[in-house]
Amino acid sequence: MSLDVKNAIQSGKTVLGIEFGSTRIKAVLIGEDNTPIASGNHDWENSLVNNLWTYSVEDIWKGLQDSYKKMATDVKQQYGVTLHTVGAIGFSAMMHGYMAFDKDEELLVPFRTWRNNITEQASTELTKLFNYNIPQRWSIAHLYQAILNQEEHIKDISFQTTLAGYIQWKLTGEKVLGVGEASGVFPIDLNTKNYNQTMTDQFNELIASKNLPWKLEDILPEVKVAGENAGVLTEEGAKLLDPTGELAAGIPLCPPEGDAGTGMVATNSVAKRTGNVSAGTSAFAMVVLEKDLSKVYPEIDLVTTPTGNLVAMAHSNNCSSDLNAWIGLFEEFSKTMGMEVDRNKLYETLFKQALQGDPDGGGLLSYGYLSGEHMTHFEEGRPLFVRSSESNFNLANFMRVHLFTAFGAMKIGMDILIKEEKVKLDEILGHGGIFKTEGVGQGILAGAFNVPVSVMETAGEGGAWGIALLGSYMINKKDNETLDEFLNEKVFADQAVKTMSPDPKDVEGFEQFMERYKKGLGIERAAVDNLK
Incomplete structure (x- = not known):
């Protein structure tokens, strides 16, 4: 096996995927069988600067180079060869946000991430204008809010993109986005797989009185669908990615995608009636729809798969950050008591404790709102843990409720889809760290949504693997082979899957918790x- 992998590396038959998550940049190299053969991680954190969540340009490039370097070092250590080329590269990042550049390619204002709930006026006005939900974190909402605020920089905009689009542009010179990522910038026409022309015209008319020197179509990236070529790594781009100069230029890149799209790919959830939940710093449930929703819901985003099919997304800004902070407190306690506990063991032990709790969490209540939460209309967050004198306060219920609340805001959106719109779902696939402890996060989510939840062996691989698979699809697909055919036959055919059906007690318990959750807002x- 090692010899085959070594040959694949030397002959450039591997594919590299890199995803910029909220707290980690991950590089994954996959072999000819589409399974990971090497990886590298770089931890990073957003900063609150002038009341805006951002990452600096310096941190973006430092993180990219470090994750690549660690992956290349992993290749050298495992297989004894230096990585000089790959068959394709794919970049992915957290969706939405705002990066605007002038004609000299200078960033006009610090990168505004999806986490900033500062565009309520723009979001409300655009939703009404388009009769289409435009959430606060969408790029078009950020742009219009900057216009409403009469910010000085808006007249100088030459190009606006997302984080994934920015990386792609700098490494290839191409101003492009994958359709899934583009669908979080501006609404997509499902027939043309491009920005909705009617809404583009409406937006241009809306801002006409501002006399800006650009129209919307002048500044947005070109839209590409999965399988299309989206540029090649330039000499300059190769040096940006790998300052050692070992990596060669000329490698093709697939369209850059958002973490929503790569999550769909990594869980084989691109076909209709499938869905997945990505749970990390934020959480989102995505369901590939068979038909349009009956009306506009502010709680439901409409985005697309990387091939341009309609997806309903119930997104919450907060998921596991507060839970992780509490586990950090238990870790600190352990060290204070002179006990060195392995972090993975600590997570597993505390997660499993949640299974011993009361079905509803014993009357406890928690909000893990580290930042604002649009699903429940909070522009800022305050993490809270609350109990009454009658609550059954013990470790099992404490852990159970913190796992419950990680899915709480997202559950509000999913209830709209399942209970009101009667959307049919065969199963949900879960991925992200919260599902690593077998049977815990998975069982709780099954109870929350009252739908079977499946987790694959690759649940922890996440979006970096997903974007690598999109790169593999671009260079390895047969004529007219669809993305879901490629995934079913070339990637997931032999994948071990564990499925949990909802336990009626868990379903009832989660409903009771949600009544408490809504009352306690x-x-x-x-x-x-x-x-x-």
């Missing part, structure tokens, strides 16, 4: 208003 509001 006034406590969160008081905390936001009074704790500065």
